[in-house]
Amino acid sequence: MRLTDEMKDTLKIIGKGGVVVHLTTCSAEGKCNTVGERFISVVKDEYILIADMFAQKTKVNLQENPVAVITVAHPVKNRTWAFRGPMTCLIPGLPPDYEFHGLNAKEVLDEWSNWGEKEPPDEVPPDIRPPVCMQRGVIAMKVEECYSFKPDESGKRIL
Numbered sequence: 001m002r003l004t005d006e007m008k009d010t011l012k013i014i015g016k017g018g019v020v021v022h023l024t025t026c027s028a029e030g031k032c033n034t035v036g037e038r039f040i041s042v043v044k045d046e047y048i049l050i051a052d053m054f055a056q057k058t059k060v061n062l063q064e065n066p067v068a069v070i071t072v073a074h075p076v077k078n079r080t081w082a083f084r085g086p087m088t089c090l091i092p093g094l095p096p097d098y099e100f101h102g103l104n105a106k107e108v109l110d111e112w113s114n115w116g117e118k119e120p121p122d123e124v125p126p127d128i129r130p131p132v133c134m135q136r137g138v139i140a141m142k143v144e145e146c147y148s149f150k151p152d153e154s155g156k157r158i159l
Contacts, residue, residue: 001085001143002045010072010079011042021072023050023139025061025087033057039115047103051115052089052137059089068141073149085144091137101142112138 003011011019024034035058039051048070052059062068068087073080090098090105092113098105115135 001145003042003048003083003143003146006079007081007083007146008042008045010074010081011040011048019072019074021050021070023058024069024071025058026065026067027061028064031061033061041112043108044103046143047101048083048141048143049108049112050139050141051112051135052091052139053135055089055136055139058139062087062089062139070141080149081146082149083141083143083146085142087139087141089137089139100140103140103142108138108140 011021019040020036020038021040022034023037024032026032035055037050039053041049043049050070058068066086066088067084070083071081086101088100090100090108092109094105094109096106113135115138
């Protein structure tokens with residue numbers, strides 16, 4: 001599935017504080033885990049990337065169940081989306097030809113493996129900023145379906 005310009009715009013950083021998405025994964029036993037994520041981007045109109053900073057439970061869940069959901073709400077612009085699809089963690093050391101649903105791991109890691117330098121989190125207040133932002137890899141989703149929570153003109157939800 002290709003993301004529309006409106007979807008990609010909703011996922012873009014929108015100024016100080018940026019956009020925060022919620023990434024939900026689920027273990028094989030059905031135990032869900034949701035985390036708020038700040039470093040996010042769209043590549044090739046069909047993949048969503050998130051920096052892997054502190055995603056231990058997310059990675060465990062993805063090993064057991066590689067399907068996840070990313071939700072984002074931009075109430076000022078009345079944009080709310082949920083994206084669903086297979087997800088994996090791309091980490092340094094993967095073979096250069098490793099691909100995830102057509103996405104080359106080396107290309108992703110070459111571009112996005114140092115997200116903190118690319119988009120430094122200087123707007124994070126000092127009292128909650130981690131001492132060192134340590135990125136461990138890139139979490140990649142191949143978007144297979146999405147839907148919006150906003151109603152259309154008739155009041156029906158867009159699916």
